[in-house]
Amino acid sequence: MKNWVKRSGCLIAASAVAVAMLVGCGEKAPQAVDLDENELAKQLSEQVTFEDTLEPVEDEIGLSLYGLTADQVASAEIYMSTSATPEEIAVLEAKDSDGVAALKSAAEQRIEDQKLSFEDYNPEQMPKLEDPLVVESGNYVILCISGDNQAAQDVIDQYIK
Amino acid sequence: MKLKKVKVIPSHTARKKRQRGLFLIALGVVLVFIAGGVYLTMRVQNNNGKNDNATSSHQTESKTDSSQAQSSESNSSATSSQNAESQSSSVASETTSQENQSSISSAPPAESQTSDGTAPAWNQDLGVPAIPSPAPGDFSHSLFIGDSRTRGLMQYTDLVSRGSVFYTSTGLNVSTAQTKAIVPDANGNMLTIPQALETAQFNKVYIMLGVNELGWAYSDIFIEEYTKLVQAVKAAEPNAAIYVQSIVPVSAEKTASDPIYNNVKIAEYNVLIQQMAIDQGVGYLDVKQSLVDENGCLPAEATSDGVHFNKDYCQKWLEYLQNNS
Numbered sequence: 001m002k003n004w005v006k007r008s009g010c011l012i013a014a015s016a017v018a019v020a021m022l023v024g025c026g027e028k029a030p031q032a033v034d035l036d037e038n039e040l041a042k043q044l045s046e047q048v049t050f051e052d053t054l055e056p057v058e059d060e061i062g063l064s065l066y067g068l069t070a071d072q073v074a075s076a077e078i079y080m081s082t083s084a085t086p087e088e089i090a091v092l093e094a095k096d097s098d099g100v101a102a103l104k105s106a107a108e109q110r111i112e113d114q115k116l117s118f119e120d121y122n123p124e125q126m127p128k129l130e131d132p133l134v135v136e137s138g139n140y141v142i143l144c145i146s147g148d149n150q151a152a153q154d155v156i157d158q159y160i161k
Numbered sequence: 162m163k164l165k166k167v168k169v170i171p172s173h174t175a176r177k178k179r180q181r182g183l184f185l186i187a188l189g190v191v192l193v194f195i196a197g198g199v200y201l202t203m204r205v206q207n208n209n210g211k212n213d214n215a216t217s218s219h220q221t222e223s224k225t226d227s228s229q230a231q232s233s234e235s236n237s238s239a240t241s242s243q244n245a246e247s248q249s250s251s252v253a254s255e256t257t258s259q260e261n262q263s264s265i266s267s268a269p270p271a272e273s274q275t276s277d278g279t280a281p282a283w284n285q286d287l288g289v290p291a292i293p294s295p296a297p298g299d300f301s302h303s304l305f306i307g308d309s310r311t312r313g314l315m316q317y318t319d320l321v322s323r324g325s326v327f328y329t330s331t332g333l334n335v336s337t338a339q340t341k342a343i344v345p346d347a348n349g350n351m352l353t354i355p356q357a358l359e360t361a362q363f364n365k366v367y368i369m370l371g372v373n374e375l376g377w378a379y380s381d382i383f384i385e386e387y388t389k390l391v392q393a394v395k396a397a398e399p400n401a402a403i404y405v406q407s408i409v410p411v412s413a414e415k416t417a418s419d420p421i422y423n424n425v426k427i428a429e430y431n432v433l434i435q436q437m438a439i440d441q442g443v444g445y446l447d448v449k450q451s452l453v454d455e456n457g458c459l460p461a462e463a464t465s466d467g468v469h470f471n472k473d474y475c476q477k478w479l480e481y482l483q484n485n486s
Contacts, residue, residue, distance in 0.1 A: 007185060053465045055472040057316050064321075080316050083309035083331060084466035117331045121309075 035140065035159040037091035041077040044089045044144055048151045052081035054089060066090065066106040072099060074139070085125050086114040090143040103141040107134055110143070135160070295364040295402050298483040300325045303365040306354060308333040310409070310469060311369050317475035326363070328354050334373040335386040339393060358397035365486065366394055366401050369448070371408040371430050372468065376421045384433040391441050404444040404486055407431045413458040415467030422468060424458060444486070451481035
């Protein structure tokens, strides 16, 4: 009888451990993030050193250059340069977690498009496009193309902590 | 002979052992199902997220949007054989390069009513109602053709939302404006500007080119190519008011330091452009007068690199166009 109880107890304990491991190893839920994209973009434009002048553009303009439509985003704040450099800021919010991948893909494509533009036009700007900052947090995708990724990361960290 | 000791298990004990074994197996199976159910439940909750307004899926659309005003931006790959000198690398070294299209342009919508309420004239060639004659300051059926400076106009003004279409490309020049595919059609195929104009309808066309050609060895080749472009636009848009714009000078610092991007060459080109406009019967808009300082240079406050305009100066540019076309 005691052996039987012991064995059952071991089996239950083992199963509990298995459940805990499965849950722990499963896909982590995105962190709940709710940030002010206008403020973040503004702080990035002010606290990161840019060679060019970056200014906000209308959503219709910015989204079209990212190959996105208004249906795909809950909100967007995009700062663009004068075209002297590829420097840029984009804070994009997806409508739900399913839409984040599309925003990230759009940001990555934008980087590739800019590489094609600048490789002959102004090759000195290419280092900024080799490893620009792309941050995914909750439903947000944040892109910052600059010569100072660390400064940009520091600003973003204040908003997604 | 020693007999081997054999353990005799009573039948009821064996039965009980069997039952216990089966019970343990069943318990194990149930626990595995419970574990799996918990795991799946956690995954579903993760996917649903905490947003009450979640949509079912994001929609990816073709980059060729049929709505009004979007800009096209791409560069062609080959440098023009007419660029005799290498471009300055300090800024906007405007050799052409190729780029995947990132946005689109499309034909403007046709008007449904004329101002007096009658049915509009019909554009036989396109099979759509003709668009009305241009009104001053009305950009709802306007096309802008240009290089990265015109791209700035697109970015920093509300022309797109007012119905303007942009065929722009970083590094565009008067030759590649005729030959390079920078305009996506509704299916995502890339068209040259002349091809795109075959199915588009505008009542105003604004062209600003010339900065990327400052390094060309022969200015007559520049104006020959520009003339061809203007003629192609005239042929495709016979009812449109066509304007060529003067090349806006660069900053004082730029002109003093750069052998190619300097205002002496720009002034020479502007004389040629103005004469070409007269010869071709198109309008000439001296945009530069609205942007330069008392020395005829782009002010330092207007630009970060001496060539491209910031938002304020793109707004001044737009203001000039509104007041003069």
